[in-house]
Amino acid sequence: MTEARWLDEREARLWRSYRGLRVRLDGALWRRLVRDSGLSGPEFELLVPLSEAPGGLLRARDLGRLVGWERSRISHQVGRMEKRGLVVREECFEDARGSMVRLTEAGRAAIVAAAPSHVESVRSLFFDALTDDELTVLTAAFERVLAGLPKPED
Incomplete structure (x- = not known):
C-alpha cells in the first residue's frame, strides 16, 4: 500500500474553502429559489435540462446522468414533480424497461418564471464577488479538473 499524499496547509485551506462554498452557495441559492418561485432546488435541477431538451423530453436515465443523480433519486423526485403537474412520465418505446420524462406546460411556465x-x-452571490481575471482563472481550473474526472456511467 502506498503512503497517503496528505494535503499541505495551502491545499487544505483551498479544499475547506471549496467545500464551504459549495454547501453555503447551494443553500443560499435554493432558499432564494423557494422564496422567489416556489420551486425546490431539486425541482429546478431537473427542470433546467428538461427545458433545454428537444420537445422537453428526456429518458429518465439520461436526465439522471445530466444532474449526477442515482436512478432511485430521479424516480422519487419525478414522482413528486408529477404530483405538482410539472412533468409527466411516458413509456420509452426504444426500451420497455426505461421511461421518459416530459416537461408539462406548467413545468415550462415554472422554469421560465424562476429563471430571471x-x-x-447566481450573479449576486457568486459572479459579483469575482474579477474578470479570476473568472478566467477559475474557468480554466474548473474545466481542467472536470476533464480529469470520470464520466457518469450508464
Whole structure:
C-alpha cells in the first residue's frame, strides 16, 4: 500500500474553502429559489435540462446522468414533480424497461418564471464577488479538473 499524499496547509485551506462554498452557495441559492418561485432546488435541477431538451423530453436515465443523480433519486423526485403537474412520465418505446420524462406546460411556465430571479441570485452571490481575471482563472481550473474526472456511467 502506498503512503497517503496528505494535503499541505495551502491545499487544505483551498479544499475547506471549496467545500464551504459549495454547501453555503447551494443553500443560499435554493432558499432564494423557494422564496422567489416556489420551486425546490431539486425541482429546478431537473427542470433546467428538461427545458433545454428537444420537445422537453428526456429518458429518465439520461436526465439522471445530466444532474449526477442515482436512478432511485430521479424516480422519487419525478414522482413528486408529477404530483405538482410539472412533468409527466411516458413509456420509452426504444426500451420497455426505461421511461421518459416530459416537461408539462406548467413545468415550462415554472422554469421560465424562476429563471430571471435565479440567474440574478447566481450573479449576486457568486459572479459579483469575482474579477474578470479570476473568472478566467477559475474557468480554466474548473474545466481542467472536470476533464480529469470520470464520466457518469450508464
